[in-house]
Amino acid sequence: MSKEILINVTPQETRVAILENGVLQEVYIERSRNKGLVGNIYKGRVCRVLPGMEAAFVEVGMDRAAFLHVSDIAPHGDNANKPTISHLLSEGQDVLVQVIKDPMGTKGARLTAHITIPSRYLVFMPNSTNVGVSSRIEDESERERLKTMLLDQKDLLGESGYIIRTAAETATPESMVQDILFLNKLWGSISEKSRAEKAGNVIHEDLSLPMRVLRDMIDDDLERIRVDSRETSRKMQHFAEKLMIEAHSKIEHYPGERPIFDLYGVEDEIQKGLGRKTHLKSGGYLIIDQTEAMTTIDVNTGAFVGHRNLEETIFKTNLEAAQAIARQLRLRNLGGIIIIDFIDMVEEDHRAQVLRALEKALDKDHARTQVCEVSSLGLVEMTRKRTRESLEHVLCETCPTCEGKGYIKSAETACYEVFREILREARQFDAKQLLVLAAQEVIDLLVDEESNSLAELEDFIGVPIKLQVESLYTQEQFDVVIM
Structure with missing residues (x-):
């Protein structure tokens, strides 16, 4: 590659x-x-402790207080002996924290007290004593070799913990030492600054x-x-x-x-990455919908090919879709819960092959993913770690017309709402004339296809009705004004 x-x-x-x-x-x-704020280290001040949620809100100088869960404070180990949030933090307490998830929508940033500082080959963990190796390095002998190379420098390591990164496979002992020295120096300056700065200030920017x-x-x-x-x-x-x-x-x-x-x-590819529909070479396509709770991906063949080859066509379309889905997740940076509705397959072997193809394609993804088995409804459920906003949320904002629904009321629906509002106004007020203000599409429908209905309504209420186009109104907007 x-x-x-x-x-x-x-x-x-x-x-x-x-x-x-x-x-x-x-x-x-x-x-x-x-x-983006991920990786930044702040001197925060606890503004609220929530024992029921085992979490706290921390002021770090952002628009919204950031969220800190007990699991991101307490030492890793036996869950049964972990202290509660009330034992670890109290309101007004200063705490050194790091952003692990940017603010998204109405949610504040997610924080951790387990500070990590990456360099080229290592991740430095000042509040830990563990030495680990990236899970992406799977060869056991290579893991041991790298761990030994690092532990040979125990005089420099001190009481801190380290994770050996995937890039360290090409590292020399000399370059490893350079990384350790760099991280020690950087942590020294961060520690010094954290003592001097006031709460709410950034201590270190990525x-x-x-x-x-x-x-x-x-x-x-x-x-x-x-x-x-x-x-x-x-x-x-x-x-x-x-x-x-x-x-x-x-x-x-x-x-x-x-x-x-x-x-x-x-x-061009970025523009395609903002659309709902993604075309496959086979003629099939994906429909990708982001919601607050999850992302759904629907796979379609795009055309019916006949009974004889249908199962094989579905299988090939799903295999191609698995590759395309893995790419779209990375390109669009979709995270959280993802539900994939592959085209129904009759053969169990085909389902297993499509699932394996998806997992293999996701191996290239830097974000951590977890794929579940096909559910009883034929859906594949998976999660992808989300640390930053999706491409759509970075580049777009909610449509003011449909307010994120993805659709608006038809002109016909708006017409009938206008009729109901006219009746309501005529019964409630003693009007000599009514003026309807609406979008061009709605007025066109009222003077054309619905002109008879409008005339009958005018006779029924005994009040003349005038129409006026408002160019700034959306199709759903209208006003009935008493004259």
Whole structure:
């Protein structure tokens, strides 16, 4: 697999596109007005303890208080002996916390007191003594080799814990030492600042998006990183020289006149990623709907092919859909509960193969996923860890006309509501004339197909009715004014 990273930089926002074999897989967007907060460390102050929820709200200087659950404070271990939230925190207490989930919708940020600071090869855990290895490194001998390499530096490790990252497979003992020294120095400055700062202030901000790309997304498959900003490419090369020299030669400035995202077709793919419908090469398609509680994905064949080949066509469509769904989850950054309605398959073996294909396609996903067996209703239930807003929530806002429903009342429905309102007004008030203000589509229907009904209503109430188009009204809006 060949992998390319494209970085588009403007003063207002930075966008990163991850391409695998020339196909867009992931998009990251960081706007100067609304930077992501995940990874930032704050000195917070407990403003409310909720014993019933085993949680607390913490003021960290944001618009809304952030949420801290007892599981993100207490030491990991035996659940039976874990202290309650009331034993750990009290109102007015200062606490050092880190953001693990950005504020989303009406919810505040999610916090943890288990601080973690990543470097190229390691994750530093100052409040732990454990040494672990990334679960993505599956070979047991390799896990032991890396753990031994780290523990050989026990004089530098002190009383803190570490997780060895997947990228450490290519690390040398010298580069591992460099990482430990860097993390020790950084934690020293964070500790010093946390003592001096007032509650509600940020103590440490995570790296900017281009630098996080270097720290977190460099692997053996990466061919190059193309950046359309000369200044940003220089900063990235300088960062690489200090922390990851192997990435230095892969960073290049793109000087072309044509926008870099246009050159690779990324803009078109982003637009497709905002639509409900995703087409499959076989002629089938996916319908993807995001709601507050979950995301639903419906798989359709798109055309009926006859009885003889129907089961085989359904099977092939579902296999293709499994690949497409894994890509769409990454591209749209969909998280939380996801329900997939594959086309019903008669053969048990086909169902098992589609499920395996989905799980294999999800192996490439950086976010943690968990797939359940096919339910009795033929649905596949899965979860995907959500730490930042989806692509739709970053780039879009709720439609003011339909208010997120995805549909509006028809002009015919609005007409009949107008008739009912006219009757209501005529019975309640002594009007000499009524004026109906409505959208163009509703007025057109009233003077055309519903003109007889309007005339009969006018005779019935004995009051003349005038009509007026209001160009700013939506199809659902209308007013009946007494003259």
